[in-house]
Amino acid sequence: MEVGLALGRGGQRFFDRIVLGDISQAVRAGEDPLGEIFQLIRPAAARRQQGAIYTPAAIVSAMVGWAEGMGKFDRVVDPGAGSGRFLIAAARKFPTAELVAVEADPLAALILRANMTQAGLIHKARIRIQDYRLVDLRPIEGRTLYVGNPPYVRHHNIAQPAKLWFGKAAARLGLKASKLAGLHVHFFLRTMELAQRGDCGCFITAAEWLDVNYGSAIRRALLDGLGGYALYVLAPKLAAFPESMSTAAIVCFKPRESPTGIQIKPLSSLGELGDFEGARQVPRAELARTPRWSVLVRPGPMPPRDYVALGELFRVHRGQVTGANDVWIASSETPELPAAVLFPAVTKAAEIINSGGEITNCSRLRKVIDLPLDISELDPEWRVVISRFLTWARAKGADRTYIARHRRAWHSVGLYDPAPILATYMARRPPAFALNRCAARHLNISHGLYPREHMTARMLRALVTWLNSNVALSQGRTYAGGLVKFEPGELERVAIPPLASLQS
């Protein structure tokens, strides 16, 4: 098959350009045609498993430009170098530096070698086709710059030995290791082990680590050992990672220094990288006591003094994940089941958005199948029927999903208790809230709000009305493409007026 055909229409256009153009001239002009082709021919799903999403040229150039302001470097290391975008850009700024590429994928490394050759840099490059976590770098007399875009691979796709490595590395560095940490966190820790005083680092990653529990290893490392220096959160319009729609953060560090604070700044244009105007020097003590750093990026206006955080009155809990909605949400295909295992549930955000603030009729909702952990608890007359259902569910692979393998029993979804208030949390509109009057269960498309103490239906209704007109998009986290997500913790931080004032 012609390469162009195999690449599809976008690829065909690219291919024509490449054939007609001159690859080496393009590389010398700072383009990366081979890297672009690599991204077209390697399916997106395979690249996601390796975290192989290459960095747009404008971002590479802004980050390397930032590094130039940090002085001269004798060596540049790019962990997970891909096609070599960072190294080639850095070589222009630091012409005497040795270039070290660490890349685990042999095909990407081949492209990197071709690019380095075309750019006339191969003589000073060392290409290590190796796992960055296992790479050893000899110490040098001068200064090393660590720059790049560590692969974002979620913990589900990280093999057990690598997780063990991470646990041990974290222990060596005095950090807490979460089993949920992604590969990018591993890269930060390896950099912390390799880097010397006087070195510098600048990495771009998804901004998620600022807030999530597993990100505490990076947050702590930046305060103790990795020497956090500046943190920029990119405006969604800069679309650093257009494929994943996630917000990006660029973090710069001076290893082995003890920072008294970190410059934090939201970035609306790449030209502002390295310019501290509008940045806030957040003191170390504030960073250490703030569990989620995104609030430090854009501190909102202070709420009135008598307001309290929603989380003081409610626990916010994301709904249950089934692992295979086509099996666990009953449909016309589902084999017969007793009513005792079928639970009306909110399974789509639209059911909350279109409810007018109250879900009153559970019979309109789809039913989620939730079998007990111990199936022998069910009435013996249903045994045959249940076993027929389980055979069907297994045939559809419902026992082999990641979620099914990691819950107490693959066959038991484990729905949470009905939450008196349900809320959407990911949309291009503010979250919608609904009073759950028919005790519907909820899946992970919504959060459940559970009162910490008894509340009357009147109080709950008044609060839902207030939340529906007062929770603004700006209080959540914005993703490229304009999606706004409210994690449970973000919803718990929403300030609400005293409930008594709402009912009057």
Ligand SMILES: C[S@@+](CC[C@H](N)C(=O)[O-])C[C@H]1O[C@@H](n2cnc3c(N)ncnc32)[C@H](O)[C@@H]1O
């Ligand atoms: C986000 S891409 C960045 C590529 C390049 N630095 C850029 O910014 O365009 C991450 C790269 O890390 C590589 N990678 C994934 N796991 C790795 C590992 N354990 N060790 C070294 N490289 C790895 C991937 O193959 C991919 O090329």
